[in-house]
Amino acid sequence: MxxxxxxxxxxxxxxxxxxxxxxxxDILVRIKQLLKEKELTQKSxxxxxxxxxxxxxxxxxxxxxxxxxxxxKMQAELGEPIINVSKRVGFVxxxxxxxxxxxxxxxxxxxxxxxxxxxxxxxxxxxxxxxxYAGE
Amino acid sequence: xYFCLQIKIQVNIFELxxxxxxxxRCTFYTVREEGxxxxxxxxxxxxxxxxxxxxxxxxxxxxxxxxAIGDRxxxxxxxxxxxxxxVAGLPSHGRLHFGEVHYYFPNFPLRLYALKITNExxxxxxxxxxxxxxxxxxSLNYKWxxxxxxxxxxxxxxxxxxxxxxxxxxxxxxxNGSSDIIL
Numbered sequence: 001m002x003x004x005x006x007x008x009x010x011x012x013x014x015x016x017x018x019x020x021x022x023x024x025x026d027i028l029v030r031i032k033q034l035l036k037e038k039e040l041t042q043k044s045x046x047x048x049x050x051x052x053x054x055x056x057x058x059x060x061x062x063x064x065x066x067x068x069x070x071x072x073k074m075q076a077e078l079g080e081p082i083i084n085v086s087k088r089v090g091f092v093x094x095x096x097x098x099x100x101x102x103x104x105x106x107x108x109x110x111x112x113x114x115x116x117x118x119x120x121x122x123x124x125x126x127x128x129x130x131x132x133y134a135g136e
Numbered sequence: 137x138y139f140c141l142q143i144k145i146q147v148n149i150f151e152l153x154x155x156x157x158x159x160x161r162c163t164f165y166t167v168r169e170e171g172x173x174x175x176x177x178x179x180x181x182x183x184x185x186x187x188x189x190x191x192x193x194x195x196x197x198x199x200x201x202x203x204a205i206g207d208r209x210x211x212x213x214x215x216x217x218x219x220x221x222x223v224a225g226l227p228s229h230g231r232l233h234f235g236e237v238h239y240y241f242p243n244f245p246l247r248l249y250a251l252k253i254t255n256e257x258x259x260x261x262x263x264x265x266x267x268x269x270x271x272x273x274x275s276l277n278y279k280w281x282x283x284x285x286x287x288x289x290x291x292x293x294x295x296x297x298x299x300x301x302x303x304x305x306x307x308x309x310x311x312n313g314s315s316d317i318i319l
Contacts, residue, residue, distance in 0.1 A: 001154060001156070001158070002155075002157075002158045002202075003156060003175075003181075005182050005185070006155070006156060006178075006198060006202060009181060009194065009198050010202060012195070013199055017192070017199055020196070021196050021199040021200045021203060022199075022204055024200075024204075025204035025209060025215060026204075026208070029212060029214040
């Protein structure tokens, strides 16, 4: 069950709002988890970035918006990616048509996607077919 | 001349009811005071849904609760802001954390109080507009005290085993196995 009020508000919520909120949460969780993994406090992280701890706190508590620059700075210091941008990969299908598929790095590994033995083309299950299309 | 007004809020008998169990990673409960037409969380969302100034923010906050916490991450600490210094007399109990949903995007005015039971079970209370530095200094002080009192009774019920966590089904049950929880 879901609250009727919640269902109604969610139905009226624009898709872009949901995308924005999810991105915000993903980035926040990712940065905080990386800090934990690297055993960095906000203070020590600030020192590494040559920033004031209050400035880091503002990023992590949302008082300051993340910018591409601030994310790049954090990523460079943490040494691991914070955000991934999906890439399109071209390949040649069996019917000699150039095709593309998009790589979503955050998706879980799907072991059913593999090269057929002795073949150089990738076999993509039918459920992904809408993502692959004939290129020029 | 200064007047010091101390607000004491008595929490009456209340029901703990499921607010959402459709999200993939977390079940959300809410509280409904005995005889009340609406639970605390619905009342909060409905109040600001109908306010032009806050409609967009209430949509963001709801999406944060149901999509980001509910479907994507669960109630991980990274998305949950704990109150450690502000809550007087609230016993801590292992993983239990009283706080608020951590949606703080720049100048975000709304606060929604919550008690995290596990990463998969969260109790939502009411909330309001945070217009002061601390909860006590904000106009939502009343809601803050009310949420603290609900949280205290729930924590007490967990401590004395009146209330049991059923981790397998992501639910809360009374000691006798009933899901009709009146505290």
